[in-house]
Each structure stands twice: as C-alpha cells, then as structure tokens.
Amino acid sequence: MRTVLRALAVVLVLMPWLPLATSRADSALDAYADQLVSLARADQLATSREWRVLGHYRESALGGWKSEVDASAFFLATEGKTDPAAELDATLRAFVADGFDLDLSAEGGGPEPSRCRFPARFAWLDERLHFDPEMLPHAPCARFDHWRESLDADSATMIFASAYGNNPSSMFGHTLLRLNRASEGTSADLLAYAVNYAALPTTENPVLYTILGMSGGFPGYFATLPYYLKVQEYADMEDRDLWEYRLRFDRPAMDRMVRHLWELGHAWFDYYYLSENCSYHLLAVLEAADPSLHLIDQFPDWVIPADTVRAVVETPGLVVASRFRPSRFRTMVALRERLTPAEIELAERLADPAGPDVASALAGVDPIRAAAVLDAAYELVRYRAERSPMTAASGRERQLLRARGALGVPAQPADVPAPPAPEIAHGSAAVTVGGGSGTRGAFGDVFVRGALHDLLDPTDGYLPGTQIEMFGFELRAFGEEAPAFELERAFLARIVSLAPVDPWVVRPSWHLTVGFDRVRENACAGWDCVYGGVAGGAGIALGWDRAIPGFGYTFADLDSGVGAPFRDRYRLSAGASIGTVLQPLDPLRVQLEAGYLFPFLGVERPDSISDGGEHGVDFRLQGGAAWSLTHDVELRAEALRLRGAWESSLALRFYL
Amino acid sequence: MKRTWGWIAAAVVGSAGLIAVTALPARALLASGCGLGSMVIEKNHKVGQVASATLNGSFGTQTFGISTGTSGCTTDGTLMGEREQQAFAEANLQNLEHDMASGGGEYLSAFSTLLGCDPKLTSQVASFAQQNYSSTFPTENTSASDALASFKGALASNDTFANGCTKL
Numbered sequence: 001m002r003t004v005l006r007a008l009a010v011v012l013v014l015m016p017w018l019p020l021a022t023s024r025a026d027s028a029l030d031a032y033a034d035q036l037v038s039l040a041r042a043d044q045l046a047t048s049r050e051w052r053v054l055g056h057y058r059e060s061a062l063g064g065w066k067s068e069v070d071a072s073a074f075f076l077a078t079e080g081k082t083d084p085a086a087e088l089d090a091t092l093r094a095f096v097a098d099g100f101d102l103d104l105s106a107e108g109g110g111p112e113p114s115r116c117r118f119p120a121r122f123a124w125l126d127e128r129l130h131f132d133p134e135m136l137p138h139a140p141c142a143r144f145d146h147w148r149e150s151l152d153a154d155s156a157t158m159i160f161a162s163a164y165g166n167n168p169s170s171m172f173g174h175t176l177l178r179l180n181r182a183s184e185g186t187s188a189d190l191l192a193y194a195v196n197y198a199a200l201p202t203t204e205n206p207v208l209y210t211i212l213g214m215s216g217g218f219p220g221y222f223a224t225l226p227y228y229l230k231v232q233e234y235a236d237m238e239d240r241d242l243w244e245y246r247l248r249f250d251r252p253a254m255d256r257m258v259r260h261l262w263e264l265g266h267a268w269f270d271y272y273y274l275s276e277n278c279s280y281h282l283l284a285v286l287e288a289a290d291p292s293l294h295l296i297d298q299f300p301d302w303v304i305p306a307d308t309v310r311a312v313v314e315t316p317g318l319v320v321a322s323r324f325r326p327s328r329f330r331t332m333v334a335l336r337e338r339l340t341p342a343e344i345e346l347a348e349r350l351a352d353p354a355g356p357d358v359a360s361a362l363a364g365v366d367p368i369r370a371a372a373v374l375d376a377a378y379e380l381v382r383y384r385a386e387r388s389p390m391t392a393a394s395g396r397e398r399q400l401l402r403a404r405g406a407l408g409v410p411a412q413p414a415d416v417p418a419p420p421a422p423e424i425a426h427g428s429a430a431v432t433v434g435g436g437s438g439t440r441g442a443f444g445d446v447f448v449r450g451a452l453h454d455l456l457d458p459t460d461g462y463l464p465g466t467q468i469e470m471f472g473f474e475l476r477a478f479g480e481e482a483p484a485f486e487l488e489r490a491f492l493a494r495i496v497s498l499a500p501v502d503p504w505v506v507r508p509s510w511h512l513t514v515g516f517d518r519v520r521e522n523a524c525a526g527w528d529c530v531y532g533g534v535a536g537g538a539g540i541a542l543g544w545d546r547a548i549p550g551f552g553y554t555f556a557d558l559d560s561g562v563g564a565p566f567r568d569r570y571r572l573s574a575g576a577s578i579g580t581v582l583q584p585l586d587p588l589r590v591q592l593e594a595g596y597l598f599p600f601l602g603v604e605r606p607d608s609i610s611d612g613g614e615h616g617v618d619f620r621l622q623g624g625a626a627w628s629l630t631h632d633v634e635l636r637a638e639a640l641r642l643r644g645a646w647e648s649s650l651a652l653r654f655y656l
Numbered sequence: 657m658k659r660t661w662g663w664i665a666a667a668v669v670g671s672a673g674l675i676a677v678t679a680l681p682a683r684a685l686l687a688s689g690c691g692l693g694s695m696v697i698e699k700n701h702k703v704g705q706v707a708s709a710t711l712n713g714s715f716g717t718q719t720f721g722i723s724t725g726t727s728g729c730t731t732d733g734t735l736m737g738e739r740e741q742q743a744f745a746e747a748n749l750q751n752l753e754h755d756m757a758s759g760g761g762e763y764l765s766a767f768s769t770l771l772g773c774d775p776k777l778t779s780q781v782a783s784f785a786q787q788n789y790s791s792t793f794p795t796e797n798t799s800a801s802d803a804l805a806s807f808k809g810a811l812a813s814n815d816t817f818a819n820g821c822t823k824l
Contacts, residue, residue: 106731143732147723150734187765191744193734224733225720228748228766236751265722265732371758378754395796397750401757405789411760411782 032135033096037089039129046085050124053291054260056269056284057084068276068284070219074267076114091121092129099136106143116141117266120259120288144262151193151224153179153254156289157246158282158319159194159230160309160422164239164327166499166507168468171452173305173422174234175279177286178227178244179258186325189244194227195261197281199271216270220281222261231325237386239329243422245312246321249289257289279305286312293318304428304451306461313423324418329505332379334414335372336504343373348504350377351384353394358403371409374400380504425461427632427655428452434636434651440478440523445488445649447474455496455581456589456626456636457653465498465543465551465581472515478525487530491515498551498581500543509541509553519565521644531563537577550582559597571602573618587628595620619643626653741770741823745800753793753803759786771808772823780816 045051052065060066060082067074067081075081077090094114101113115122119141125131126138157178163171177195181188199218201209212218234240249257264285269276280303283295298311313319326334336344346365349355350373362370378400385392432447450471453462473490492514499507513536518529537555544550559573577595584590597618621641628634632655639648720733729739745752748763755761760782768781785792785807792798792807811817812824 143723147732147734150731150737183769185765187762187769190762190766191769221721223720224722226735226743226747228744228763232747232751261722375758382750398753398793398796401753401793402790405757405759405786408786409759410786411755411758413761 029096029099029135032132033093036092036096036125036129036131040088040092040125041085043128045125045128046088050291051084051088053284053287054120054124054263055080055084055087058296068269069267070270071266071268074263076118088125091118092125095122095125095131096136100139102139103141103143106146112141112143113139115139116144118263119144120256120263123256123259144259147262148258151179151258152181153193153258154182154251155180155246155254156249156257156286157189157244158286158309158312160243160245160305161234161238161240162243162306162422163463163466165329165463165466165505166497168463168466168495168497170238170240171306171463171466171468173279173309175282175305175308176230177282179224179254180246190226190228190231192227193224194230195222195224195282195285196230197222197278199273213271214273216272216276218271219268220271220276221268222264222281222285224261234327235325236328239327241327241330241419242325243309244323244325245309245319246323247286247312248318248320253289257285260288261285274302275299277303277305279303279308283308283311302450306422306425307428310423310425322421324421326416326418328379329383330416331414332376332383332504334416335376335379338372338414339376343369344376344503347373347377347380350374350400351380351396353381353391353396355396358399359406362403367407367409368412371404371407371412374404374407375412375414378404383505420460422461424631426453426458429656430457430653431656432636432651432653434649436638436647436649436651438640438647439520439645440525442479443647443649444477444479445474445651446476447488447651448472454494455498455591456624456634457655458587458628458631458634459583459589465496465500465541467494467496469494486525487516487518487527489515489517498541498543498553500541500551508538509555510536510538511555512536517561520642520647523645524565528564531561531565531571533559533561533563535559548582548584550580552578552580554578557595557597566602568602571599573597573599575618577620588625590623590625592623593620594622631655741767741804742801744770745804749800749803755782756785756792756807757789759783768821770823771811771821773817773821777817777820781811781821784811784814784817 040046051057056068057065058068064082065084067084069075069081072081075087075090076094077083077086080087080090091114098113099115103113103116104110105112105116111117115136126136131138157180159176159178161174161176163173176197178189179193179195181192197220199213199220201213201218203209203212208217231242235242269281271277280296280299283299286295287293293315295308295311295315299308336347339347346361350358350361355361358374362373365373378397381391381397381400385397428451430447430449432449433445435442435444437443449469452468452470454467454469455465469491470493471491472494474488475485476488477485494513494515496509496511498509499505512534514534516530516532518524519531520529535558537557539553539555541551541553544552555577557573557575557577559571559575561571561573562569575595575597577593579591579593579595581589581591595618597620599618619642622639624636624638626634626636634653634655636651636653637649638651640646720730722733729735729743735743744767748767751761751763752767755764755767760779764782764785765778768778769775771781773781788807788810791810792803808824811821818824
C-alpha cells in the first residue's frame with residue numbers, strides 16, 4: 001500500500017514535468033531553427049542571387065521583390081510570394097520541424113516532408129549553413145529519388161522548334177529542354193526526357209483560348225515527357241525542324257537543375273503568350289542550374305523563343321555543340337530528290353491507296369532503286385495520311401512497308417541538308433528611319449515594328465516566302481506642313497504566307513493585314529484620311545531556285561475599311577493582285593507588286609476622290625528593294641504609285 | 657504591367673477577328689495499354705494562327721506533369737520501368753514499323769536499347785527485324801501490343817538475342 005502510494009506520489013510529482021521533457025526536445029529544435037534563421041540573416045542569404053533564382057523573384061515596380069510563381073503551394077510563408085526573407089525563414093523552420101519525418105508520399109502515406117518537396121532549397125541552404133546532421137539529417141526522399149533516377153540526367157540540350165510552312169506565327173518558334181542520359185547517340189536522345197513548359201487551357205473555345213492565353217488566364221506547368229513524343233509532335237505532325245543545342249552543364253549543375261524541376265512540379269505560373277511563355281521559364285530553369293547565368297535580364301518585356309535561342313548561343317561557352325533534326329516534310333523532299341523523274345512518277349502511283357499492287361509495280365526494278373522509291377512513296381503516304389483520315393485508313397503504308405521488308409535492302413537514310421540556323425537570323429524588332437518625296441512633298445519617316453520579319457528582310461533563319469509583322473506604326477513628317485508628325489499607318493498584324501506549289505504538296509497562299517491606313521489620293525492630309533480595317537486575300541504562289549531564286553504570287557483580295565474618309569463611314573472593296581519577290585544577289589532582295597481594288601460597298605467622300613467619279617478605283621503599283629549592309633542594318637528603297645498619288649523613299653532599317 | 661500588355665493585346669486580337677475559327681485540337685482520351693497511341697492529336701492546321709502555335713496546349717502536360725502522382729503508365733511524369741517498352745511501341749508505332757521494314761533507323765536502335773540488347777547487336781537486331789517484318793505485322797490492323805509481343809517472342813526464340821537482350 002505504502003509502495004503504491006509512493007509510486008503514485010512520484011508520478012504526481014513528475015507528471016507536470018513530462019510535457020516539459022518532450023517540449024524540451026521541441027524547444028531544442030526551435031532553438032536550432034532560430035539559430036539557422038539568424039545565421040541566414042547574418043549572411044543575407046535572402047538577398048542572394050541563388051535564393052532569388054530558386055524563388056523566381058523579380059524586382060517589382062514598387063521596389064520590392066515578387067515571385068513569378070503563382071501557386072501558393074510553392075511558398076511556405078503566407079507572404080512568401082512578395083517577401084523572400086520571410087520565405088527563407090519559413091523554409092528553414094519547416095525543414096527543422098519535419099526533418100525527421102519519413103517520406104511516405106509515394107504510397108499515399110501523407111504529404112512529402114518539406115526537405116523532399118524542396119530539394120534544391122535544402123541542398124543550397126545546407127551548403128551555406130552546414131546543417132547539423134543530428135538536428136536536420138539528410139533523410140531519404142523516396143519519391144524524389146525515384147523520379148531523379150528515372151530521369152538519369154547527365155547533361156542538358158536546349159531544343160528549338162522552328163517554323164513550318166503556311167503557319168507564319170510558327171516563326172516565333174518554341175523551345176524546350178532535353179535531359180540527356182550518359183549514353184551518346186541519337187537513339188539515346190529519343191529515350192531521354194524532355195522538359196516542356198506549356199499552358200493548360202481550360203477552354204476549347206478558340207476566341208477565349210486566344211484571349212486567356214495572352215492575358216494570364218491559363219496556368220502554365222512544367223512537364224517531363226519522353227523526347228520521342230516531342231519529336232513526333234513537332235517534327236512529324238507539325239513539319240517543324242528541330243535544332244538541338246547541347247549545353248555546358250556539369251554534374252553539379254544538372255543536380256541543381258533536377259532538384260529545382262522537382263520543386264517546380266508543385267508550381268504553376270500564369271501563362272502569358274507574349275512574355276512569360278515557354279522560352280522565358282526555360283531560361284529560369286537554366287539559371288537554376290547555373291545562377292551565374294543572367295539570361296532573363298535580357299528579356300524585360302516580351303519574349304520571342306527565337307530570341308532566347310540567340311541569347312543562349314551568344315553566351316560565351318554555354319553551347320558546346322549543335323545538331324539539326326529535319327522535319328518529316330524536309331526528309332520527304334530529300335528522299336524525292338534522289339529519284340529520277342520516272343521513279344518519282346512510280347512513287348506517286350505507289351502512294352495512291354487506289355494504286356497498283358505494290359509487288360507487281362516494282363517487278364523488274366533493281367532492288368536498291370526499288371527501296372529508294374518505296375522510301376519516298378512511304379513518306380508521301382504518311383504525309384497525306386496525317387492530313388486525310390481516308391488515306392490513313394487505307395492501310396497503304398503497311399503494304400508499302402511489307403514490300404520494303406521483302407526487298408531485304410538495308411536502310412538508306414536521306415541526307416538532308418540543314419538550312420541556315422535560327423541563331424543567325426536578324427533581330428526580331430526593327431526601327432526604320434528615312435525620308436522621301438511624293439505628292440505631298442518631301443517627308444521624313446520613322447517606322448517601328450515590334451516583330452518579326454517581312455518579305456524584304458534577310459531570309460536566313462526565317463522561312464522563305466513567309467512574313468509576319470506584329471505591332472507596327474509609322475510616323476511621317478512633311479516639311480512644309482503642320483502638324484509635326486502624322487500617323488502614316490499602324491497595324492496589329494501584317495501576314496503573308498507564300499506556299500509555293502509543289503507536286504506533292506498543294507497549299508493555298510494567303511495574306512492578312514489588320515490595322516490602320518490612310519487614303520492618299522488628292523494629297524489628303526490629317527486624321528480625316530485615316531481609316532481602320534482588315535484586308536486579306538487567298539491565292540497561289542510559285543517558287544523557283546534556278547537563275548534568280550524567288551517567288552511569284554497572285555491573290556484575290558478583299559479590303560474593308562471604316563473611318564472618316566468614307567462618305568458613309570465604311571468601304572468594302574474587292575480585287576486582285578500579282579507580285580514577285582526575288583533575290584538577284586545574296587544581300588539584295590527585290591519585291592514588285594501590282595494590284596487593283598474596286599469598292600463595291602461604300603465610297604470615298606467626293607472631296608477625297610481625285611477623279612471626281614462616284615466610285616474610286618484603286619490601282620496600285622509598288623516596288624521595294626533591300627540591301628543588307630551588315631547583319632543588323634539594311635538599306636531600303638520603296639516606291640508606290642496609286643491612281644491619284646505617288647511616293648518614293650530611302651531608309652535605313654536597324655534590327656534590334 | 658505584363659497583365660496590362662496582355663489585356664491590350666488580347667482585346668485587340670480578339671476583336672480584330674484574327675482567329676480563323678475551326679475545330680480546336682481534339683484531345684483523345686486514354687485507351688488501353690498506356691494510351692499513348694491514342695494521344696496523337698488531330699491538329700487542324702487552320703486553327704487560330706496566333707492561338708495554336710505556341711500555347712502548346714500540352715501534348716501530355718496532364719499525363720506527364722512533374723509530381724502528379726501515379727496514373728496509367730507514368731509516375732510523377734516519368735514512365736514506369738516495366739511500361740517503357742509498351743509506351744514506346746505505342747507512341748512510335750509508325751516510325752518503329754518503318755525502321756523494321758527498312759532494316760535500320762534510330763527508332764529501332766532505341767527500341768533495341770529498351771529491350772536490353774547489347775549495343776553490339778543493334779545491326780543484327782535490325783536485320784532480324786527486317787526479315788521478320790511480315791510476321792511482326794501480319795495484318796493491316798496489327799496493334800502495338802501485338803507487334804511488341806510477337807517481336808519479343810521471335811527474339812527470345814533466337815539464341816543470340818535470347819542471351820544478348822536482357823529485357824525480353
């Protein structure tokens with residue numbers, strides 16, 4: 001009895017102290033966390049480049065720092081998005097608090113411990129603060145480790161998908177990253193993982209899709225997927241060439257990159273097509289691998305993927321090798337080049353699903369040549385099958401392959417010549433300054449264009465016969481008149497797509513302009529002559545390589561205008577145009593165009609029509625010549641003749 | 657600032673009717689196997705020039721998002737080891753088939769690696785594939801899974817490959 005009472009007494013006395021004993025362990029951890037936090041403050045880690053890179057912090061307009069990451073799961077502090085110091089403190093405290101927790105997240109056994117959710121932060125903070133392994137052990141992270149092992153990333157390659165025919169906006173390009181494994185060779189490349197940043201659209205409505213995609217309405221995520229899926233998407237389905245730039249990242253840099261990619265797995269960013277797009281965030285990943293790289297700083301406003309390729313290639317020592325991977329279309333054309341005209345015809349017949357029996361059509365043909373014919377025919381059927389479900393369903397491809405297999409001739413891959421590389425392309429923005437003379441007298445002219453390329457700009461690195469200009473305006477000042485500067489024209493977009501007719505690929509050519517222009521007849525001056533509208537046309541183009549390389553084209557056109565110069569405030573015209581773009585010498589490009597537009601709805605105001613008639617008839621004759629003086633400077637001469645006006649000018653264009 | 661630019665651009669683009677409106681790419685649902693064969697999107701080339709080019713509406717962002725957990729053949733965005741062969745065969749059926757009929761090519765070499773074959777055997781695997789093309793793809797409707805199974809079976813019954821390829 002007494003023993004029991006004594007035991008009870010001991011328990012009663014000790015009881016209040018027991019919680020204290022466990023909380024003493026807690027308070028030891030708290031004290032350690034406090035210690036780490038003060039060390040971090042003393043070293044000013046929160047203001048360091050590495051921390052800013054890991055948090056994707058940028059200087060905000062009001063002088064503070066703001067992270068571009070928009071997912072709250074990326075931050076451990078409530079104000080983490082705008083307070084890097086608070087985020088760092090919260091990160092250290094979180095690491096200490098769950099430092100001993102096991103990572104059971106893979107089996108669905110709870111959330112990842114913070115050291116496993118943020119391995120890059122952990123590794124860097126450990127490096128700088130030397131964590132005490134008794135207080136903050138390097139406990140394993142099962143899920144992250146498994147992922148990291150699957151990737152097996154030994155080096156990285158930046159991939160650029162260039163433009164494809166009849167899609168001028170594809171000239172802006174797309175970039176992704178490939179995490180190469182240790183083994184070499186293109187087949188090893190296919191099996192490697194690619195890192196891609198893309199928007200996840202939440203709507204299929206095309207108008208909303210465009211609007212939301214431009215204004216941050218969709219979230220953007222990082223994904224790692226087998227490179228072969230991307231090759232299929234870009235090179236096969238979209239006919240885009242892929243340029244591969246191997247980057248100089250050693251093992252420690254790759255470790256940093258892979259750890260940070262895992263951190264980004266929990267993150268998303270508001271996707272802005274013009275600025276925070278695929279290429280922009282990819283640069284952030286490169287900076288995470290090597291914080292001494294300053295790539296994003298070079299892009300304060302909008303980001304064009306092709307420009308980011310230039311930035312990477314021009315960073316000394318960053319790119320160690322480059323490789324060209326042709327699109328399916330280019331391969332098809334190269335295979336066709338190997339054939340004689342008779343063989344081309346045979347290939348076309350073989351490619352026709354309703355064509356002859358393959359084996360009998362090839363009877364008597366030398367096996368090596370038969371193989372070459374089959375290779376080309378197969379590509380042609382595949383090309384057509386991508387675009388026509390009926391062809392796809394015919395099973396013709398397999399019939400051709402059966403014949404190919406039976407021949408027993410080993411593979412004869414096409415030798416596809418690489419076009420000029422994207423990094424040698426002229427700068428994406430341009431400013432043109434010049435002057436000239438016309439019906440209204442002498443004038444000075446300034447034309448500013450945000451992007452990208454017109455038919456007279458140097459073609460290297462761009463798709464021949466393709467023009468896409470966005471966000472441009474032109475101001476003109478006339479010597480003997482006031483006001484000082486007048487809006488000559490402004491546009492949202494001016495697009496031309498010349499798709500030369502090819503025996504195997506027939507596509508229409510087209511053009512589209514959205515913007516403001518002015519009526520020039522009768523020396524019209526002032527704002528009353530400006531109108532806005534949409535103009536476009538469709539037609540065909542021919543291309544030729546011999547003698548003077550170039551294109552010839554003709555369009556049926558439609559022109560709509562709304563504004564003060566029209567009696568009823570609108571005018572709709574229809575007509576046609578014909579033109580040619582030539583490159584007589586390497587640095588010289590010439591364009592000539594003639595057009596005719598007949599207004600069928602709405603007329604110009606009588607006082608602005610020069611011939612006094614009811615309906616103005618618009619003849620147009622224009623020419624331009626451009627000479628590349630240097631890589632970034634071009635000399636342009638232009639002339640325009642309308643029914644009631646003319647002008648000619650000379651200018652210098654500077655590419656930025 | 658970015659948002660303002662975005663809104664201005666979006667408003668102008670949207671109201672200018674720049675978009676040629678036709679069907680948006682149809683995103684196929686996961687079918688059997690890894691579903692990668694049916695993930696081939698039918699892209700309509702006339703879809704909004706400005707819209708489609710680089711929103712990169714994600715061929716695979718949902719299936720392959722990093723740390724998205726396990727689904728189908730992927731874990732956190734990477735393929736599960738034992739499903740790699742199936743996934744590759746499904747996604748690259750046409751290219752693989754072409755390489756087999758031609759007796760060589762990078763898809764066949766990659767496939768050889770996935771089968772665990774010694775790199776020195778690659779060209780032999782290629783010739784073997786060409787000789788066996790008709791039995792690997794006997795009909796117009798032979799699927800990736802069928803082709804994969806019969807090719808692996810053929811390799812396994814050949815001594816050289818049974819010994820030289822570890823993942824048959």
